[in-house]
Amino acid sequence: MDIILAIILGSLFGFALHRVGATNPQIIINMLRLADLHLIKVILFAIAISSALLFTGLAIGLINPAHLSVKTSYWGVLVGGVILGIGWALAGYCPGTGVAAIGDGRKDAIFFAVGGLCGAYIYMLVYSKFKGSVLLEKILGGKVTLAATPNESFGAIITGIPGVVVALIVALALGVIAWKLPSKSS
């Protein structure tokens, strides 16, 4: 059952990435050099929609909070984000869009994926050196969200206001930004 769900959801994700243009490095690079903000509008709106529905579903008990998976905050998230950002601009691919772009017949994406395997391998070899360093030190207690969730494993920054209210305000803000941003820069 798990495998069937993986095939269905994975295909849907690849399909969606392709349909919004995210597998096209031209569109990624144009977003990053602020020449065409189409894709950032898509990303912000997707986050807004999914977040609003997720927190509403959690609040009315339709979604199992055990399915949530909040990642730890530590300094390496920021530093790793910066390193990823450099490669992202250089290639026009990130891990998900690079993989999906192979299905689009893009040859440069195959080289990206092979490079990705090498990058991940290098990290596997140097990980033991990072262990215990400030890079892997937790921030704000680690697994923490802005809006409170019904999952006890995760802390929340804003307490006292129901998580669904906080999440809906954030989602609304992201949605408005997505709507107001121009597609092409003038």
Next chain:
Amino acid sequence: MTGQLNWFKGGILLGLVFLFAVVLVKPIGVSTQFVILDGVIWNIFSQELIEESADSKTGYSSKNAYLNKSGGKYAKNVAHPLNYSFVFVVSMILGAFLSAKTKGPNPTELDRVAPEVWRTKFGEQGLKRYIATFTGGVLVLFGARLAGGCTSGHMMSGMMQTSISGYLFALGAFLAAVPIAVIMFGRK
């Protein structure tokens, strides 16, 4: 639904996929699977990379500290790559292929080597582009592993859950990517 979707329809489609994933199974993530495939390949050449171990939480351990972390979670997935997360990522290739075959946006032969913005700046030669995307891939996956996730896991799934790590990651990624893209390709 043909061609490239506008931001409104595209945002709803992408948002619903992220929502379905967390409702049915768990939040979407991609970059970990590069580690799993590395492990699978490494495991072919090494007899002692992954071991079954009664002491570890998952029943598997590895001599590699990264595969061994979190009670051998990655070690177990390397031993059994036919699991949800790995099949999910492989299926993404199929999904993009199906979109291309069902009137999705289609790249030209030249686009399949390098996007137009690259060709205008650096020419049509494939080798140069392939070296760049290979190098980009090294940086992207090294960075993603140091960060513990990528654009899918940290930025999309993370910000969907209002996770602080998601905002932190997005900040770092755009802070580096925007100036580099502007320097490399220009504003217009």
